Amino acid sequence: MEKKEHKDCMSVLVPVRDTLDVIGGKWKLLILISVWEGNKYFREIERSIPKLSTKVLAKELKDLEANKLISRKVIDDYPVRIEYTVTKHTKTLQNVIETLRDWGMNHRKKILGK
Numbered sequence: 001m002e003k004k005e006h007k008d009c010m011s012v013l014v015p016v017r018d019t020l021d022v023i024g025g026k027w028k029l030l031i032l033i034s035v036w037e038g039n040k041y042f043r044e045i046e047r048s049i050p051k052l053s054t055k056v057l058a059k060e061l062k063d064l065e066a067n068k069l070i071s072r073k074v075i076d077d078y079p080v081r082i083e084y085t086v087t088k089h090t091k092t093l094q095n096v097i098e099t100l101r102d103w104g105m106n107h108r109k110k111i112l113g114k
Contacts, residue, residue, distance in 0.1 A: 023069075025060075027049070027060050028060055028064060029097065030052070031049065031052075031057065031061065032064065032069060032090060032097075035086050036090070040085065041081060041082070042057065042061075042082060042084070045057060045061075069086065069093075070084050070086065070090070071084065071086070
């Protein structure tokens with residue numbers, strides 16, 4: 001295999017790093033999937049993901065909203081509720097998420113032999 005030039009390597013590394021900055025970490029993709037699957041309220045999202053703390057969920061939702069992957073809507077009712085939905089921009093991650101799911105299933109089979 002031919003060694004790549006530094007500029008060629010950077011042309012791959014920079015966009016991958018940018019992507020990981022937005023969706024990387026332990027919780028972001030899981031939160032997106034939860035909301036995508038219909039969990040619209042904070043407590044629903046929190047309950048749908050085992051071991052996710054309230055503090056971490058609040059931070060991650062803010063990050064996802066800042067990156068236009070989650071939309072936050074205040075519902076003026078009693079009590080006031082906050083509804084989270086995925087944005088159109090989130091739909092561009094569908095193939096990525098499906099590929100990660102498939103890879104994870106195949107990797108689990110390979111490692112566990114099942």
